Structure formats: structure tokens, C-alpha cells
Amino acid sequence: MDRRTLLAVTGWLATTAAATLVGLAAVDLVGADITGTAGGVRTEQDVARALAVPEPGPGDADASPAATPTGAASGPPTSTGARRGFVTAGGSVLAECGPDGVRVVTWSPAPGYRTKDADPGPDDHVEVRFVGAGQEYELRLRCRDAVPVRDAKD
CATH class of the missing domain: 1.20.5 (Single alpha-helices involved in coiled-coils or other helix-helix interfaces)
Known part of the structure; x- marks a missing residue:
């Protein structure tokens, strides 16, 4: 060489x-x-525990931009009843009941879906529609005994 x-x-x-x-x-x-994540891999119990705690709503003092969901109702929280989550193949919704009726706190479409329409309330009935993959899912909610429930029309 x-x-x-x-x-x-x-x-x-x-x-x-x-x-x-x-x-x-x-x-x-x-x-x-x-x-990757600084905390490493989470167990199923860690994920279930994290999902059980509702995310801060859009009027909460400790809400951060990183935790902002895809959709959030405007205005201060009006909760006097329970919060409850609803899940469809098209997406998920977190709602609460208050003195003015049911209110959508947050909503988030599933992967491959988008929010077509959202009426966050507060009102007697609220609804959120998700569309995608040739399907449409509508969650229509109301209050019963200060707890959000699906409307009977669903």
C-alpha cells in the first residue's frame, strides 16, 4: 500500500x-x-391511574398548554355534579353536569378521525360528532341526577 x-x-x-x-x-x-420519555416505560397500572384522573379543564389554574386537549369548552368550570368520560371508536368526550345543564369539558378524536361538529353547552343536551374512515360517531349527552349520561336517542 x-x-x-x-x-x-x-x-x-x-x-x-x-x-x-x-x-x-x-x-x-x-x-x-x-x-424517549424521561420516566421510561409505564405499566398498565400506571396508565390506568393516569387515565382515571381527569385532565384540567380550560378554566383551571394549573392547566398547561402541553395538556390541552383537541377540543375544550370555553368558560369557567360550572361543576356541581360528577364528571364522566364517554368513548366511541371515533373519539372520547369528558362531560360534567352543572346548574346550567350538561357541559363538555374536553373531547378528542381517535386516530384517523376528526371532530365534525361540537356543541359543548352548557345546555339540556350537548353533542360531539367525530368522522373518519367512512364512519361517523355522535355522542349526545344530558344530565340525569347530576351525572352526565348518553341521550336515549343514541
Whole structure:
């Protein structure tokens, strides 16, 4: 092997090693933003516990932009009754009952669906429609004994 080839191979190896070290240092600095969640993998119990706690509504003092759902009713919370979640293949809705009737707190379409229409209330009846994949799902809700329930027309 002549001197030129040896210098070319040595230069290539040094450049490759330097680029690899710089890349590893960058990933180490960025950390969880690239490699995943800082807390690691959650168990089924952790997920169930996190889902059982309602997200803050749009008037709550501790609401953060990162936790903002796809749809949220405007105005301050008016809850005097229970909050209850409803799930369809098209999406999910969290509703609560108050002195002015039922109110949709948040709604979120499922992957592949979008919100077609939303009447968040408060009113005697509220509804949210999700469309996608050739299907349409409508959740129509009302209050019964201060608890949100699906309307009998569903």
C-alpha cells in the first residue's frame, strides 16, 4: 500500500470516529427528547391511574398548554355534579353536569378521525360528532341526577 492510500484511509477513519463521538455527545446532551420519555416505560397500572384522573379543564389554574386537549369548552368550570368520560371508536368526550345543564369539558378524536361538529353547552343536551374512515360517531349527552349520561336517542 502506498503512502497516499494509507493517509486517505487514516484520514477517513479519524473523521468517522470524530463524527461518531460528536453524534453520541449530542444525543447525550439532548437526552430524553430524542430517546424517549424521561420516566421510561409505564405499566398498565400506571396508565390506568393516569387515565382515571381527569385532565384540567380550560378554566383551571394549573392547566398547561402541553395538556390541552383537541377540543375544550370555553368558560369557567360550572361543576356541581360528577364528571364522566364517554368513548366511541371515533373519539372520547369528558362531560360534567352543572346548574346550567350538561357541559363538555374536553373531547378528542381517535386516530384517523376528526371532530365534525361540537356543541359543548352548557345546555339540556350537548353533542360531539367525530368522522373518519367512512364512519361517523355522535355522542349526545344530558344530565340525569347530576351525572352526565348518553341521550336515549343514541
